[in-house]
Amino acid sequence: xxxxxxxxxxxxxxxxxxxxxxxxxxxxxxxxxxxxxxxxxxxxxxxxxxxxxxxxxxxxxxxxxxxxxxxxxxxxxxxxxxxxxxxxxxxxxxxxxxxxxxxxxxxxxxxxxxxxxxxxxxxxxxxxxxxxxxxxxxxxxxxxxxxxxxxxxxxxxxxxxxxxxxxxxxxxxxxxxxxxxxxxxxxxxxxxxxxxxxxxxxxxxxxxxxxxxxxxxxxxxxxxxxxxxxxxxxxxxxxxxxxxxxxxxxxxxxxxxxxxxxxxxxxxxxxxxxxxxxxxxxxxxxxxxxxxxxxxxxxxxxxxxxxxxxxxxxxxxxxxxxxxxxxxxxxxxxxxxxxxx
Amino acid sequence: xxxxxxxxxxxxxxxxxxxxxxxxxxxxxxxxxxxxxxxxxxxxxxxxxxxxxxxxxxxxxxxxxxxxxxxxxxxxxxxxxxxxxxxxxxxxxxxxxxxxxxxxxxxxxxxxxxxxxxxxxxxxxxxxxxxxxxxxxxxxxxxxxxxxxxxxxxxxxxxxxxxxxxxxxxxxxxxxxxxxxxxxxxxxxxxxxxxxxxxxxxxxxxxxxxxxxxxxxxxxxxxxxxxxxxxxxxxxxxxxxxxxxxxxxxxxxxxxxxxxxxxxxxxxxxxxxxxxxxxxxxxxxxxxxxxxxxxxxxxxxxxxxxxxxxxxxxxxxxxxxxxxxxxxxxxxxxxxxxxxx
DNA sequence: TTGTACGCGTTATCAG
DNA sequence: CTGATAACGCGTACAA
Numbered sequence: 001x002x003x004x005x006x007x008x009x010x011x012x013x014x015x016x017x018x019x020x021x022x023x024x025x026x027x028x029x030x031x032x033x034x035x036x037x038x039x040x041x042x043x044x045x046x047x048x049x050x051x052x053x054x055x056x057x058x059x060x061x062x063x064x065x066x067x068x069x070x071x072x073x074x075x076x077x078x079x080x081x082x083x084x085x086x087x088x089x090x091x092x093x094x095x096x097x098x099x100x101x102x103x104x105x106x107x108x109x110x111x112x113x114x115x116x117x118x119x120x121x122x123x124x125x126x127x128x129x130x131x132x133x134x135x136x137x138x139x140x141x142x143x144x145x146x147x148x149x150x151x152x153x154x155x156x157x158x159x160x161x162x163x164x165x166x167x168x169x170x171x172x173x174x175x176x177x178x179x180x181x182x183x184x185x186x187x188x189x190x191x192x193x194x195x196x197x198x199x200x201x202x203x204x205x206x207x208x209x210x211x212x213x214x215x216x217x218x219x220x221x222x223x224x225x226x227x228x229x230x231x232x233x234x235x236x237x238x239x240x241x242x243x244x245x246x247x248x249x250x251x252x253x254x255x256x257x258x259x260x261x262x263x264x265x266x267x268x269x270x271x272x273x274x275x276x277x278x279x280x281x282x283x284x285x286x287x288x289x290x291x292x293x294x295x296x297x298x299x300x301x302x303x304x305x306x307x308x309x310x311x312x313x314x315x316x317x318x319x320x321x322x323x324x325x326x327x328x329x330x331x332x333x334x335x336x337x338x339x340x341x
Numbered sequence: 342x343x344x345x346x347x348x349x350x351x352x353x354x355x356x357x358x359x360x361x362x363x364x365x366x367x368x369x370x371x372x373x374x375x376x377x378x379x380x381x382x383x384x385x386x387x388x389x390x391x392x393x394x395x396x397x398x399x400x401x402x403x404x405x406x407x408x409x410x411x412x413x414x415x416x417x418x419x420x421x422x423x424x425x426x427x428x429x430x431x432x433x434x435x436x437x438x439x440x441x442x443x444x445x446x447x448x449x450x451x452x453x454x455x456x457x458x459x460x461x462x463x464x465x466x467x468x469x470x471x472x473x474x475x476x477x478x479x480x481x482x483x484x485x486x487x488x489x490x491x492x493x494x495x496x497x498x499x500x501x502x503x504x505x506x507x508x509x510x511x512x513x514x515x516x517x518x519x520x521x522x523x524x525x526x527x528x529x530x531x532x533x534x535x536x537x538x539x540x541x542x543x544x545x546x547x548x549x550x551x552x553x554x555x556x557x558x559x560x561x562x563x564x565x566x567x568x569x570x571x572x573x574x575x576x577x578x579x580x581x582x583x584x585x586x587x588x589x590x591x592x593x594x595x596x597x598x599x600x601x602x603x604x605x606x607x608x609x610x611x612x613x614x615x616x617x618x619x620x621x622x623x624x625x626x627x628x629x630x631x632x633x634x635x636x637x638x639x640x641x642x643x644x645x646x647x648x649x650x651x652x653x654x655x656x657x658x659x660x661x662x663x664x665x666x667x668x669x670x671x672x673x674x675x676x677x678x679x680x681x682x
Numbered sequence: 683t684t685g686t687a688c689g690c691g692t693t694a695t696c697a698g
Numbered sequence: 699c700t701g702a703t704a705a706c707g708c709g710t711a712c713a714a
Binding site: 059081087 | 347397406435459603631
């Protein structure tokens with residue numbers, strides 16, 4: 001009794017001796033259909049196990065119920081939480097979420113964007129790859145009124161919605177905190193300057209040093225394209241084998257910060273007395289490392305939700321080009337790795 | 342000059358004064374089309390910026406280029422790595438990946454399955470929710486020849502492809518290792534018995550104890566529906582405030598194991614001398630906690646790749662119902678948290 | 683080797 | 699309030 005070909009609105013129409021249009025409208029509670037008809041249609045639909053064919057609807061409307069997401073690496077706490085937020089909001093509105101990883105490569109990002117475009121997503125959420133410097137691959141979306149919302153790693157040069165945190169303020173706070181703990185030689189482990197988040201954090205760091213009249217030393221600033229654990233150890237080695245090593249390090253992510261602590265512990269360097277370390281993101285590891293890592297909160301789930309909301313909102317108003325930038329607050333989380341006093 | 346309505350095969354056909362079907366065929370290198378024609382068509386397609394409308398194709402073929410994934414929580418290292426593997430394999434084959442989280446709730450899982458079914462995915466990868474005991478929500482897929490592949494948390498009762506590890510053997514190894522370290526009172530922190538992975542790990546644990554003639558004590562076995570950090574602390578408190586506390590704990594995940602270590606350290610209990618702790622999964626935290634956590638490797642990316650491959654393979658052979666079970670090897674990773682000798 | 687014609691399931695438009 | 703019809707873009711059986 002299982003219909004190889006699923007039940008369509010035609011089948012229901014036939015059974016009720018009405019037209020398919022009536023069924024179509026009844027199923028979406030169209031105001032022009034009588035209450036009784038709606039009830040009848042839905043009853044039969046239920047009975048026959050009707051499931052709407054969203055592909056057909058998509059073809060007709062030229063848009064799917066899918067939201068695309070391009071992120072760097074899904075297996076990072078910040079990123080997976082971001083996706084979680086996006087998914088929650090999207091599902092609530094009846095949308096599915098298609099994810100794709102750029103692995104921080106520009107070419108991948110371009111390929112992903114194209115694949116998502118081809119699949120007719122009705123909106124896109126992007127956190128840019130480290131390498132990305134050109135944004136042409138997002139033009140097809142804009143030209144076809146498909147909303148593009150950037151999250152966290154955004155493109156200043158590209159006019160579209162953005163959801164970010166105040167990286168400058170956060171970095172300023174973090175650096176100021178180190179200064180208040182009495183640190184004088186504060187190093188910075190930073191990321192690619194192509195990305196706003198790292199540029200802004202560096203600016204915040206520099207501004208704090210200037211504000212407190214602490215000399216800025218180039219050798220205390222390191223840029224890395226991938227602040228992973230391995231790189232973290234490499235940078236730690238560099239800093240801690242200097243003639244005058246820093247007495248504090250501000251790392252723009254927790255992964256590297258944790259490596260700094262591990263390296264220092266290995267070398268018998270006391271934290272935070274001899275070396276204070278502060279990270280960024282509030283990853284789970286920041287509470288596992290001993291001493292616990294001071295860091296800056298990064299409201300991933302909230303950012304994901306807001307990004308999804310923006311996408312959904314924008315996809316309502318066609319032809320309206322008003323781009324919005326949402327900036328969330330972050331918090332300084334002071335823990336043992338910097339608490340000197 | 343931008344076409345509001347994208348370029349279609351009709352536009353190309355018109356420009357070349359051939360029929361749409363020729364274009365359609367040429368674009369997929371159909372053998373019946375001449376080399377020159379293929380070249381010409383592709384040239385024009387390129388020039389006009391033609392992008393195939395996969396929705397239209399999907400409607401025709403009644404299947405999309407999307408693979409659905411249902412997992413518990415995306416922001417867990419094992420899960421996000423799993424997705425990463427799925428995504429990589431899927432993309433390679435020109436498929437996109439739609440993810441949805443069950444948050445370990447049965448109702449969510451059912452809703453997600455339905456949403457994915459409605460969106461006409463061409464295959465599904467599932468890691469079951471903790472709560473799930475009935476599998477009827479996967480029947481629509483089977484009935485319509487949409488392959489369903491279970492990963493890690495599988496349904497023994499449901500006939501379909503599976504990708505798993507040898508949980509029994511892994512747990513046996515882990516327990517045996519504790520015994521070899523001289524532990525005599527080995528506790529188990531386990532998960533929901535609805536899920537194969539926890540049942541099997543418990544069996545492995547019990548088998549090892551029996552093999553070595555160590556008495557099995559019920560009070561040394563705890564089951565929790567969500568082995569998160571908070572639960573971990575609760576369980577640690579329970580174990581370590583017993584009259585005769587265990588001298589070792591085997592935790593079926595690293596999250597709880599890490600909490601055990603943290604709790605024990607707080608209480609001044611020496612690890613591994615007074616309490617040996619071993620986890621499961623090889624999460625990043627296992628290398629961050631001090632002492633580093635012994636654990637069992639869990640090849641997440643590999644499992645994801647294999648699951649995706651199974652889905653893709655199955656979606657080729659319609660009407661062939663041959664379900665396969667793939668079992669991957671795991672490794673015991675001995676670290677400081679258990680190394681007594 | 684190429685063309686014609688129809689159908690996939692839905693929905694918007696227009697007519698009643 | 700309801701119905702008929704045309705489209706959305708592509709793929710394919712059938713015809714030439």
